[in-house]
Amino acid sequence: MRPKSLEKEEAIRSVALQIIAAEGLENLSMQKLAKAANISPRTIYLKYENKEDFLVKLFIDEVLGAYEAAVLLNFSEDMEFAEGVKLIWKNTFQYFKNNQHAFSLMQYGKSSPLLNNAYREKNIQEGQYFSPIRLFLKSHVRAGLIPKLPNQALRAMLFAPLFDLVNEYFEHTDRPKQVITAKVLTECCEAVIKGMIK
Amino acid sequence: MRPKSLEKEEAIRSVALQIIAAEGLENLSMQKLAKAANISPRTIYLKYENKEDFLVKLFIDEVLGAYEAAVLLNFSEDMEFAEGVKLIWKNTFQYFKNNQHAFSLMQYGKSSPLLNNAYREKNIQEGQYFSPIRLFLKSHVRAGLIPKLPNQALRAMLFAPLFDLVNEYFEHTDRPKQVITAKVLTECCEAVIKGMIK
DNA sequence: ACAAAGTAAGTAAATGTTCATTTACTTACC
DNA sequence: GGTAAGTAAATGAACATTTACTTACTTTGT
Numbered sequence: 001m002r003p004k005s006l007e008k009e010e011a012i013r014s015v016a017l018q019i020i021a022a023e024g025l026e027n028l029s030m031q032k033l034a035k036a037a038n039i040s041p042r043t044i045y046l047k048y049e050n051k052e053d054f055l056v057k058l059f060i061d062e063v064l065g066a067y068e069a070a071v072l073l074n075f076s077e078d079m080e081f082a083e084g085v086k087l088i089w090k091n092t093f094q095y096f097k098n099n100q101h102a103f104s105l106m107q108y109g110k111s112s113p114l115l116n117n118a119y120r121e122k123n124i125q126e127g128q129y130f131s132p133i134r135l136f137l138k139s140h141v142r143a144g145l146i147p148k149l150p151n152q153a154l155r156a157m158l159f160a161p162l163f164d165l166v167n168e169y170f171e172h173t174d175r176p177k178q179v180i181t182a183k184v185l186t187e188c189c190e191a192v193i194k195g196m197i198k
Numbered sequence: 199m200r201p202k203s204l205e206k207e208e209a210i211r212s213v214a215l216q217i218i219a220a221e222g223l224e225n226l227s228m229q230k231l232a233k234a235a236n237i238s239p240r241t242i243y244l245k246y247e248n249k250e251d252f253l254v255k256l257f258i259d260e261v262l263g264a265y266e267a268a269v270l271l272n273f274s275e276d277m278e279f280a281e282g283v284k285l286i287w288k289n290t291f292q293y294f295k296n297n298q299h300a301f302s303l304m305q306y307g308k309s310s311p312l313l314n315n316a317y318r319e320k321n322i323q324e325g326q327y328f329s330p331i332r333l334f335l336k337s338h339v340r341a342g343l344i345p346k347l348p349n350q351a352l353r354a355m356l357f358a359p360l361f362d363l364v365n366e367y368f369e370h371t372d373r374p375k376q377v378i379t380a381k382v383l384t385e386c387c388e389a390v391i392k393g394m395i396k
Numbered sequence: 397a398c399a400a401a402g403t404a405a406g407t408a409a410a411t412g413t414t415c416a417t418t419t420a421c422t423t424a425c426c
Numbered sequence: 427g428g429t430a431a432g433t434a435a436a437t438g439a440a441c442a443t444t445t446a447c448t449t450a451c452t453t454t455g456t
Contacts, residue, residue, distance in 0.1 A: 003421065004435065024310045026224040030412055040437045042414075051412065104309070110365065111305040112222045120369070147385055150377040156362035157386055164354035167308065171318075179348040187345055188355055195393020201455075202401070228446060238403045239447075249446065 011037040012044055013062055016054075017101035025055075025108050056118040063105045064122065068130060070095035077135040081145055082193050084136050089162055089189045096166045103166060146196045158192055202245075209235040210242055211260055214252075215299035223253075223306050254316040261303045262317065266328060268293035275333040279343055280391050282334050287360055287387045294364045301364060344394045356390055 015037040019028050030051055034041040048054035071091045075084065096103040109115045123129045137154045140146050146154070165188060169180040213235040217226050228249055232239040246252035269289045273282065294301040307313045321327045335352045338344050344352070363386060367378040 008436085022311070024312060026310065026312075029410075031410075041412085042438080043436055045413065046435070107309040111302070111309045112224065113220065114222060114224075147389070149382055149385060150366075152366045152377070153363060153382050153386055156359040156366065157389060160358035160362040161354040164358040165351060168348075168350045168354065179350070184347055184351050187347060188351055191345070191355060191393040193393070195389040195391070206402085227444075229444075238405095240404085240449090241402060243447070244401065 008037070008039055008043060009047060011039065012047070013058055014101070016058055017062065017105060020108070021101040021104035025105070025112060030054075052114060055114060059105060059109060059115045059118055060122055063102045063109070064119065064129075066099070066102060067092075067095060067106065071130075072132055075132060075136075077132045077139065079136065081140045081197070085158055085193050086189055088133065088159070089185065092159070092162055093166060093169075093185060097169070100170055103170065107163075107167070145198065147198060154196075157196060161188060161192060206235070206237055206241060207245060209237065210245070211256055212299070214256055215260065215303060218306070219299040219302035223303070223310060228252075250312065253312060257303060257307060257313045257316055258320055261300050261307070262320065262327075264297070264300060265290075265293060265304065270328075270330055273330060273334075275330045275337065277334065279338045279395070283356055283391050284387055286331065286357070287383065290357070290360055291364060291367075291383060295367070298368055301368070305361075305365070343396065345396060352394075355394060359386060359390060 012033065016028060016033055019033060019036060030044055031041050034044060044054065048057065071088055073091050075087055075091070079087070096106075105115075109119055133155070134151055137146070137151060137158075141148050141154075149157075165180055165185060169178070172178045172180060210231065214226060214231055217231060217234060228239055228242055232242060242252065246255065269286055271289050273285055273289070277285070294304075303313075307317050331353070332349055335344070335349060335356075339346050339352075347355075363378055363383060367376070370376045370378060
């Protein structure tokens with residue numbers, strides 16, 4: 001029996017992320033993807049049911065899953081508050097810096113209804129998606145260190161600015177001067193922490 | 199000479215925003231739009247050069263422009279810091295609460311290369327896009343009230359969480375209980391302000 | 397009467413997806 | 427150790443449909 005080529009699977013996914021980053025999700029077609037990945041269109045359908053199935057799996061596995069793994073590196077839910085937040089900032093920035101294409105599709109997760117639903121379903125089904133962070137926040141709320149707010153509100157406060165900063169970082173990669181420096185990131189992270197602590 | 203019908207123009211734009219919000223930008227086609235707006239496809243092309251031209255104008259006029267006008271209502275660049283930030287939060291939330299469809303396309307502005315470029319170009323060309331807010335921030339940096347950070351970083355810190363909260367608000371409109379209440383918004387806004395002030 | 401606004405029906409090209417077939421590898425026998 | 431059968435992987439050409447956009451005509455308001 002002829003074995004499955006992992007390269008092809010890999011190529012499909014990475015080329016798809018490239019196209020999405022360069023031309024947008026709305027300009028990714030299955031035929032264009034196949035041509036760019038040097039495979040037959042049919043091959044994609046051996047691995048995925050249809051375009052929707054492909055996009056959702058790409059988003060969940062390659063973007064959400066990989067990001068979750070990266071962001072939780074060395075993280076523990078019983079870390080000190082400032083320490084934990086700083087680590088998440090550091091991990092997030094480092095990960096996306098090295099995976100710009102994943103970041104592009106991540107952004108689409110907030111726009112596209114398809115991906116948005118996929119995210120919500122994963123969140124509901126698995127229940128424990130990003131659960132270490134949720135528990136981390138919960139325990140610091142209980143301890144009275146940070147205000148009692150809905151989990152999503154806490155996450156918005158702590159991490160939404162970071163995503164905008166990463167976005168801004170990428171907008172400056174092809175310009176003379178990078179404005180999102182390590183110092184800026186540190187200062188921003190500290191401001192966010194200061195704002196949260198009661 | 200027969201005058202252009204403003205209703206049709208209006209219908210095209212509002213129906214487009216609806217489709218984008220419901221099915222995503224990647225699922226908006228000119229034919230679908232024409233059918234949904236009860237006009238001939240050709241009519242769209244009487245008003246816009248092509249699809250790209252249409253999308254960019256929709257984004258710039260209907261989303262960015264309208265949002266700018268709404269957010270700057272009663273705003274003045276020489277407001278007190280906390281007062282100014284709170285007003286922007288209030289205006290932003292109010293506007294999007296009443297214009298959910300515009301919010302959807304706004305989110306695409308951060309993903310889609312097409313819209314992203316359009317935004318950047320408008321920002322560069324007009325130079326003074328959202329300029330009252332820029333001047334407002336600049337003056338408070340000068341006064342030493344908030345740290346000297348790049349404009350985009352300041353904006354990320356102050357407003358990125360707000361957009362996530364609006365998004366979260368919409369995710370709860372069809373659920374039993376709204377978690378993003380006025381109280382939550384106020385608390386978040388105050389935390390953001392506290393974090394920024396040196 | 398005129399000229400622009402608007403339309404229905406069309407175009408070629410591109411879309412998502414499938415068919416019938418070929419390729420490349422494993423395995424079992426001589 | 428060579429080889430041929432067996433099998434899943436992979437393919438290129440095709441499918442019906444949809445795409446962005448036009449053509450040729452009708453309607454409308456002055």
